[in-house]
Amino acid sequence: MVGHSPPPFFKRGPAPLAKLVFFVLVSLGLLVSDLNLRYLDAFRRGLSVLAYPMQMAAATPADFVRNASDYFASLVRLQIENKELKRQQLQGAERLLRLDQIEQENRHLRELLEVRARQKVNTVVAEIMYTAKDPFSRKVILDKGTQAGIEAGQAVVDNVGVVGQITRVFPMQSELTLLTDKDQAIPVMIVRSGLRAVLFGSGNGLMELRYLAANADVQPGDKVVTSGLDGVFQSGLPVATVARVERDQAQAFARIPCLPAAGVEQFSHVLVLGQRPNVLPRPPEPEVINKGKGRKSRAVKD
């Protein structure tokens, strides 16, 4: 270092080591505040407006490849697809006709029962533009943003089931975290047994039901749907199917990997569901029973 440094009369700004320490501290500060505290979303949104034109330009080659493969799709495949779609539409039309009638009936019954009407939600159709390049997470970018009324936290579904949740919104696009992301969790219910649980992404394209006792009533092939307890996802949307159940007596919880129901990692159109308008308020905090054991308090369950 000493032998290399230029004579002091050449002006070079601060010493490289000082600069290094400064910038390392700044970037570590950014990292901590972005990953742990989430302070920087506004800053990121501002910078993303600058980066947006370049991102769009860079996405063109990928678009071109995708469109070209569509263009050269064989006629036979298109015919088959067309037939399939027509069949689906007919089936759907028949069910839709019945749905109107059933909805009427349902409303009457609910009025009779004085049950709160099922909430309606606004939906936005969006297209998955591309997979985010960050190799550490499973996120995709949608082509609609705040301008289309999308907000962070909204649930996203495709025609089969839940795909994920919007985590960041930019003016023209938004970031969708897939259910298979390691940080993504969703409260669910097992259809057959009515058991409630939480489903976590396990990172390898699968999901995992955690914190279920080793003797819980779960079988391979069980359908898992949203329970709606979180106030974000509507209840009853299909999420996954139990792939297998590994019960180990040495552990308190069973290991239950699940296969996602929706085409979570495929390119297609998705539906962004609006926020649920009036979620029931939280029940009042149960009385805390404070007996004997000093600061350890136990809340009454359910």
Next chain:
Amino acid sequence: MQPTNRSSRILLPVKMWFVYTTLFFALFLNYIPTGHLPAVPDFVALVLAFWCVREPLKIGIGAGFVFGLLTDIGVGAALGQHAFAYVLLAYAANELARRVMWFTPVEQALHVLPLLFLTQVVMVIVRLLAGAEFPGWWMFFGSFVGAALWIPLHYVLLLPQYRPVERDENRPI
């Protein structure tokens, strides 16, 4: 000025607008949504390392920080992840500049390979500490491809600095 190296040609001084243009072009290449395709090199890291080695007095840590932030925004990474790694890369490349310049392009690529590799290792460590999943070993393949690209890059990025060859019997080089 740099001490003369193995090149037998005297180069024109570098134009800073060209340096920044190439960096922005590399940023553009990084923005191309290749998804989780393996073996895609980090172009910004490569071009940044190149200019930090060629022009250690003119470009360095500050540029690394700015282009790191822009990369973070574009690829949806944690804010500061690339910035942190590029700052370390720029510092290391600046410090190594005087040594690397004495080697042929192939040997230079061997010097750059560990730099690119360590850049990726830094990012992996940062994200794993923050609780992300390990993306798999294939991602490190990118730095090998990047190092291999150093050799063509060495000619392409220096093209504007070459002068027409004029032979002069009385001049030693």
